[in-house]
Amino acid sequence: MNAESVVRFVRTRREATVLAMLVLVFIGLTFASEFFLTGRNLSNVARQISVVGIVALGQALVIIAGGIDLSVGSVIGLSAVTAAIVSATTGMPSLGIAGAIGIGMAIGFANGVLITKLRINPFITTLGTLSIARGAALLITNGNPQRFDNWAAFLGYGKIGDIPVQFILLVVLTILVWLFATRTRWGRNVYAVGDNARAARLAGIDVAKTRILVFTVSGSLAGLGGLLLGGMLTNANPNLGLGYELDVIAAVILGGVALSGGRGSIGGVVIGAALIGLLRNAFVLLNVSGYWQTITIGLVVILAVGADSLNRRSEED
Amino acid sequence: MTDCLLSARGIAKSFDQNRVLHGVDFDISAGQVVALLGENGAGKSTFVNILSGALPRDGGTIRWGGEETVFRDTRSALDAGIIHIHQELSLISSLSVMENLFIGDYMTGRSGLIDRKALAARARELLARVGAGHIDPRVEAGSLSTAEQQIVEIAKALARNARLLILDEPTASLTPHEAEALFAIVRDLRAHGVAIIFISHRFDEVFAISDRVVVLRDGRVVGDRPVAETTRAGIIADMTGRAFTFDALETPVIAEDAPVRLKADAIADKGRVGPVSFALRKGEILGIFGLVGAGRTELLELLCGLRPLAGGTITRPDGVVPRSSTEAWRSGLALLPEGRKTNGILPSLSLAENVAVAKRQKSGGVLDLGAEKSLFARFHEALGIVCSGPGQPIRRLSGGNQQKVIFARCLASEPDILFLDEPTHGVDVRTKADIYKQIQDLAKKGMSVVFVSSELPEVLALASTVMVLSRGRQTLLAANRGLTENDVLTAAFAQA
Numbered sequence: 001m002n003a004e005s006v007v008r009f010v011r012t013r014r015e016a017t018v019l020a021m022l023v024l025v026f027i028g029l030t031f032a033s034e035f036f037l038t039g040r041n042l043s044n045v046a047r048q049i050s051v052v053g054i055v056a057l058g059q060a061l062v063i064i065a066g067g068i069d070l071s072v073g074s075v076i077g078l079s080a081v082t083a084a085i086v087s088a089t090t091g092m093p094s095l096g097i098a099g100a101i102g103i104g105m106a107i108g109f110a111n112g113v114l115i116t117k118l119r120i121n122p123f124i125t126t127l128g129t130l131s132i133a134r135g136a137a138l139l140i141t142n143g144n145p146q147r148f149d150n151w152a153a154f155l156g157y158g159k160i161g162d163i164p165v166q167f168i169l170l171v172v173l174t175i176l177v178w179l180f181a182t183r184t185r186w187g188r189n190v191y192a193v194g195d196n197a198r199a200a201r202l203a204g205i206d207v208a209k210t211r212i213l214v215f216t217v218s219g220s221l222a223g224l225g226g227l228l229l230g231g232m233l234t235n236a237n238p239n240l241g242l243g244y245e246l247d248v249i250a251a252v253i254l255g256g257v258a259l260s261g262g263r264g265s266i267g268g269v270v271i272g273a274a275l276i277g278l279l280r281n282a283f284v285l286l287n288v289s290g291y292w293q294t295i296t297i298g299l300v301v302i303l304a305v306g307a308d309s310l311n312r313r314s315e316e317d
Numbered sequence: 318m319t320d321c322l323l324s325a326r327g328i329a330k331s332f333d334q335n336r337v338l339h340g341v342d343f344d345i346s347a348g349q350v351v352a353l354l355g356e357n358g359a360g361k362s363t364f365v366n367i368l369s370g371a372l373p374r375d376g377g378t379i380r381w382g383g384e385e386t387v388f389r390d391t392r393s394a395l396d397a398g399i400i401h402i403h404q405e406l407s408l409i410s411s412l413s414v415m416e417n418l419f420i421g422d423y424m425t426g427r428s429g430l431i432d433r434k435a436l437a438a439r440a441r442e443l444l445a446r447v448g449a450g451h452i453d454p455r456v457e458a459g460s461l462s463t464a465e466q467q468i469v470e471i472a473k474a475l476a477r478n479a480r481l482l483i484l485d486e487p488t489a490s491l492t493p494h495e496a497e498a499l500f501a502i503v504r505d506l507r508a509h510g511v512a513i514i515f516i517s518h519r520f521d522e523v524f525a526i527s528d529r530v531v532v533l534r535d536g537r538v539v540g541d542r543p544v545a546e547t548t549r550a551g552i553i554a555d556m557t558g559r560a561f562t563f564d565a566l567e568t569p570v571i572a573e574d575a576p577v578r579l580k581a582d583a584i585a586d587k588g589r590v591g592p593v594s595f596a597l598r599k600g601e602i603l604g605i606f607g608l609v610g611a612g613r614t615e616l617l618e619l620l621c622g623l624r625p626l627a628g629g630t631i632t633r634p635d636g637v638v639p640r641s642s643t644e645a646w647r648s649g650l651a652l653l654p655e656g657r658k659t660n661g662i663l664p665s666l667s668l669a670e671n672v673a674v675a676k677r678q679k680s681g682g683v684l685d686l687g688a689e690k691s692l693f694a695r696f697h698e699a700l701g702i703v704c705s706g707p708g709q710p711i712r713r714l715s716g717g718n719q720q721k722v723i724f725a726r727c728l729a730s731e732p733d734i735l736f737l738d739e740p741t742h743g744v745d746v747r748t749k750a751d752i753y754k755q756i757q758d759l760a761k762k763g764m765s766v767v768f769v770s771s772e773l774p775e776v777l778a779l780a781s782t783v784m785v786l787s788r789g790r791q792t793l794l795a796a797n798r799g800l801t802e803n804d805v806l807t808a809a810f811a812q813a
Contacts, residue, residue, distance in 0.1 A: 183683045185684060188670065188673075188674070192663050192674050195666055198659060198660050199659070200663065200674070201642050202623070202642055202660050203646070203675045203726060204645065204674075204730075205643065206641070258665075262664075262665050262666070
């Protein structure tokens with residue numbers, strides 16, 4: 001790659017803009033806070049990135065396929081309490097893990113079927129399941145947090161060496177989803193469906209199955225996210241993950257995925273999640289009001305997407 | 318002419334390298350109905366779109382009421398009184414009839430609010446003028462029938478003081494009775510001095526209501542006569558007689574004993590097309606001709622499993638009758654759909670990706686991206702696709718090259734039967750020639766091809782067998798030996 005093509009790459013790829021922001025924030029924090037580069041803080045950051053990143057991997061597939069999944073935040077809450085209750089009542093934490101991922105998978109599958117078979121718009125379908133899943137979590141717990149501290153919770157709070165287990169999971173899942181998206185027939189079909197669903201159907205792609213698949217993956221990963229979040233806090237609160245879908249969607253958009261479908265890279269999504277995690281950490285370290293953090297994340301999303309679409313326009317005309 | 322309402326001289330227009338209009342001259346006076354005829358692609362729509370300001374012209378002048386004018390956009394043409402009613406109606410179905418009638422120009426009272434009573438009263442007046450007093454102006458436009466919506470469109474034109482009304486195939490979806498009612502309105506408008514340009518494919522209507530007939534062919538005016546001096550045969554002769562050379566092509570001869578790849582026996586869908594029967598042999602090229610709306614695309618959809626079969630049977634040697642596009646491709650059928658932009662390309666994906674998307678349907682597991690690139694390279698060469706490389710997004714290519722890529726997608730799946738819906742629509746002459754040659758070579762190698770075309774010379778030059786559809790019915794099926802354009806057009810206009 002020569003210098004010119006590097007510049008072009010940075011100008012035209014949103015994930016490159018976001019990567020530059022990430023590096024800037026990282027360098028800035030290194031100088032601004034003496035605590036930033038400590039092992040303890042970095043592993044905190046890694047944890048913060050992990051759940052958003054893992055759930056964003058599934059969300060990215062959904063958005064690339066031209067949909068959206070608003071239910072992930074509620075699925076996190078429902079799967080966390082499912083993990084706690086199932087492992088407590090059966091005494092088998094492995095069943096708790098299966099239950100958490102299973103409930104997420106079931107909701108994702110239901111989303112996909114409702115969208116493709118009943119032809120309900122994805123926004124509306126997942127807005128509905130957002131409400132249903134949260135209600136179910138509150139109902140089965142009567143609104144009370146559940147103790148969750150068996151070995152299944154280890155996935156959430158545990159470390160291998162200095163590295164949080166959930167961060168390792170993020171890395172492994174990123175590689176798997178990236179392989180799926182770029183090197184498998186189904187993965188490439190996701191892009192085709194999101195880019196032009198009619199043309200994809202006429203070219204022989206089973207559009208409905210592809211859509212059901214991405215929603216099922218998204219639900220499953222949100223289920224895993226709930227397990228990790230509950231485990232990290234050793235306490236499964238039915239309100240866990242409230243509003244999480246917004247962070248997840250922001251990470252996906254920052255990662256360069258087009259909300260209109262058909263475009264986006266899996267690597268970019270992890271970069272987006274990392275930027276959001278790092279910004280959250282920055283506000284804690286710099287002792288700035290948490291309210292500012294919410295405003296800043298909104299500004300960053302608008303800035304990144306705005307810069308990107310300005311560049312894109314000058315490229316295309 | 319001194320009393321000319323509109324006088325166009327030397328109107329020229331090109332899309333990319335493709336010249337669509339070569340200096341069209343056209344006059345129309347107040348109170349005159351002029352029929353504008355021509356084959357699909359002759360330039361009728363482009364021409365009227367220039368008159369109504371929807372397209373900029375490349376050359377020529379337009380005089381409106383004696384003054385030279387440039388309509389920069391539809392707004393300025395509308396203000397002058399040129400109203401173009403498109404074939405697809407453009408009422409906003411969720412708004413009421415009266416809101417549609419006065420859209421953009423609501424009468425507001427002193428309060429700044431819309432005066433619904435005044436609006437309704439004025440709407441009733443207008444509707445009565447077009448003989449549609451029975452329509453309640455307060456109902457949603459979407460609840461009206463197609464014919465009623467058409468009439469509301471005309472009332473809307475009156476609301477804007479139309480002086481020139483352009484009707485683009487207004488009767489395409491009307492019953493004969495509804496069409497007659499529409500003509501009564503047209504005659505009344507003419508009596509009130511409105512000039513009307515009438516585009517139609519139905520000759521009986523042309524003879525019934527127009528004063529003059531103008532025929533376009535390949536972007537040129539080839540006939541301009543008072544209706545009394547024209548005949549059906551004369552118009553057909555004007556419309557065809559095309560100067561495109563097909564000399565290099567020879568229609569292949571199919572052996573009588575060539576195996577049958579697909580047999581359709583009285584197949585039909587729910588009302589749009591059928592019954593249709595034919596047998597397609599190995600190496601045969603079946604050309605399907607018909608006017609727009611004759612059910613050609615629907616027939617291909619029926620054969621490719623995209624449209625449910627309501628009657629008849631399809632027989633194939635392997636016994637597979639596809640019920641979805643996925644099954645069709647898997648069983649050795651390939652479809653190049655009509656409408657490259659909406660149905661063909663995956664715009665932001667790469668060229669290699671656009672080709673491989675169908676080929677993958679036959680393989681599984683982890684993809685070999687290198688093999689996909691070399692797959693593209695093969696067709697890149699064979700079809701002469703002009704591009705910067707396999708990674709280029711397809712939307713950056715010209716229309717003709719995009720079409721070649723979609724063609725490559727079909728060939729990559731190595732089908733037994735290739736279905737092509739308007740394969741040369743909107744592509745330049747060179748690409749056309751390339752595509753014709755490919756089709757013939759493929760047939761020689763034993764592929765069966767079914768293609769739909771609106772270009773008659775193309776059908777006659779390429780097909781070994783010709784089928785004609787008219788309003789969903791099969792009106793001709795014959796070997797392409799000694800068939801004339803006249804035979805085919807007569808079948809296409811048949812009222813079967």
